[in-house]
Amino acid sequence: MKNLRYVYLPLFLICLVSFLLYSQSEEKDETNESTHKVTDFQKAKRILKRFYKKVGTDFYCGCKFSEDKEVLGRLKLDFESCGLASRKDNLRQTWIEWEHIVPAHSFGNTLECWTKKDCEANGKLLRGRKCCRATDPKFNLMEADLHNIVPVPGEINADRGIFPYGEIEGEERNYGLCDFEINFKDQTAEPKPTIRGDIARTYFYMEWKYGIPIPENRRNLYESWDKLDPPDTFEIRKNEIIERIQKVKNPFIN
Secondary structure (H helix, E strand, O other), X not given: OHHHHHHHHHHHHHHHHHHHXXXXXXHHOOOOHHHOOOOOHHHHHHXXXXXXXXXXXXXXXXXXXXXXXXXXXXXXXXXXXXXXXXXXOHHHHOEEEEEEOOOHHHHHOOOHHHHOOOEEEOOEEEOHHHHHHHXXXXXXXXXXXXXXXXXXXXXXXXXXXXXXXOOOOOOOOOOEOOOOEEEOOOOEEEOOHHHXXXXXXXXXXXXXXXXXXXXXXXXXXXXXXXXXXXXXXXXXXXXXXXXXXXXXXXXXXX
16 A cells, blocks of 8 residues: 555656756845745745645645635645545535644643633734734744644534544445545544654654653553554655755654
8 A cells, every 4th residue: 555655756856856956946036935935825825835735645645636616725625536525515525625734732732822712912912823824923934834844625624623642443445445544532533554654753753853742651652553554655755855945854764
């Protein structure tokens, strides 16, 4: 199964060349995000859209997607390419959304801005994540970190929420052929084996870079995932691209 990921390598290399040429051409524009640190989630999504729409497959299910011709700015999933189905929200499952592997709640809930009750910005009262976005540069940098963001089907993004990843007994499939399970009672999301190492190394990176603790009782599991699913060519090249933009790489990918 893991070898199937190499099928996408030629497409990835084409994307890599195109992306690097784009970055070099934009260096003349001092306001472009490719010449500056990625400082907020919106900038991060613009960069990732340009990259991933050329790679063309989502992280959780391996579904192909492309620009939606009817809704500007949307990336539309091809259900037939991977056997994806919706659990109950067919509309949201139609589009790609940008998932934080380590949820924003994990690195935001301990910040003062997240719990502040009298947060005001631009004449509006804000709470939680919105307050942090408007008032805390540190939160914005963490939320915009490209190492922690991947494209996934919208409904799965909503269903996973802030659940940590783990292993679930049985193989109940609520999303068609997509190998992704969620146990809502135990609040656990189980990804397919071929991306478990990617997820583990992202958690290690966010802990190393920002001091975000790995969820309780998950460290040993993620360490085993790291060993069972070592970095492949795609993950290594992606890490190199992000290093060019953010000036920091994930040291756990080698």
